Amino acid sequence: MTNAWLPPEQYIETIARATSYACIYFTDIAGRPFQLRSHNKGEVWQWAGGNLERGETPWDGARRECLEETGINFQGVQRLLGVHFVPQREHWxxxxxxxxxxGGELSDAQLARVRLTDEHTEWRVATVDEWRGSMTPVNFKRLEAIHTARETGTVAYLEGL
Structure with a gap:
């Protein structure tokens, strides 16, 4: 059997496809995670972020989405806390x-300036333990892993969460 070179448009049909998103994880000055309640996704809590646009890098997409969703024009250091992989599902x-x-810490003044779009109904800061009761178990595991990565200076790899 010969491995013949395929033109890119044919080769791309033989490999896994993926969509991608990027987001920014903030806490307040007390270390409590900041999250937004999604209006579009069954009222789940999530970080400022969203799907990447064609040709956009994850960093640029995270910053764009953060500005669009909260009014925060994040100019901080580019530091990755985690990569999240969700395999293909029946509905996707x-x-x-x-x-x-x-995203580091948001001061009380920065929190007071948060402006939501119609994509989110509210924002909140709460301790990790307080978030446990407001989130699905899977979403909470993701929050807990990212919070731990920030506290320990590591990068979390999340698969299937």
Missing amino acids: PANHIGFIFD
């Missing part, structure tokens, strides 16, 4: 890969 025909960046 591609893998989904996420990049979670560290």
Whole structure:
């Protein structure tokens, strides 16, 4: 059997496909995670972020989405906290890969300036333990892993969460 070179448009049909998102993880000055309640996704809590646009890097996408969703024009250091891989599912025909960046701490003044779009109904800061009761177990595991990565200076790899 010969491995023949395929033109890119044919080769791409033979490999896994993926969509991607990027977001920024913030806490307040007390170390409590900041999250937004999604209006569009069954009222789940999530970080400022969203799907990448064509040609956009994860870092640029995270910053764009953060500005769009909160009014925060994040100018901090580019520090990756985690990569999130979700395999193809029945209701989504591609893998989904996420990049979670560290946004550092938001001061009380910065929190007071948060402006939401119609995509989110509210924002909140709460301790990790307080978030446990407000989130699905899977989403909470993701929050807990990213919070731990930030505290320990590591990068979390999250698969299937």
